[in-house]
Amino acid sequence: MWDETIAFAENCSWAAGRLLADRMRANDFSDWERVIVASDGGTVVGFSAFEKKGRVPPEYDFSPFINLVFVDEKYRGNRISEKMIRYALSYAAGLGFKEVYLKSEHRGLYEKYGFEKIADFVPLQGRANQLFRICI
Numbered sequence: 052m053w054d055e056t057i058a059f060a061e062n063c064s065w066a067a068g069r070l071l072a073d074r075m076r077a078n079d080f081s082d083w084e085r086v087i088v089a090s091d092g093g094t095v096v097g098f099s100a101f102e103k104k105g106r107v108p109p110e111y112d113f114s115p116f117i118n119l120v121f122v123d124e125k126y127r128g129n130r131i132s133e134k135m136i137r138y139a140l141s142y143a144a145g146l147g148f149k150e151v152y153l154k155s156e157h158r159g160l161y162e163k164y165g166f167e168k169i170a171d172f173v174p175l176q177g178r179a180n181q182l183f184r185i186c187i
Contacts, residue, residue, distance in 0.1 A: 059095035097122035099135045117153045154179040
């Protein structure tokens, strides 16, 4: 669903989707990095990325990160972001990781999935200004 995900990301309501679409076109992912896609009957309804770095200030040199979690507005409330996150955590555990990080501007969202906030920071881009960690 690579091409479908590029089109969905490029046209979604979140500006960061265009950044993901550009990275996908350039195949700008390393060996174990992944784009995770949620679909409904073959239609892309959400995406996230599992990446080495989180584009956070250099003092937070952690890895790996779940980035760019997005679900189409019509599909919100169906726990799709949680399913993508759980998939990413399972994938990370299979690679031998013991911790996974995530950045977000949303308060109270990722804590319900088991993440703990470990820092506030000034974002390098966008609005994500909190750093979260989960042990797996």
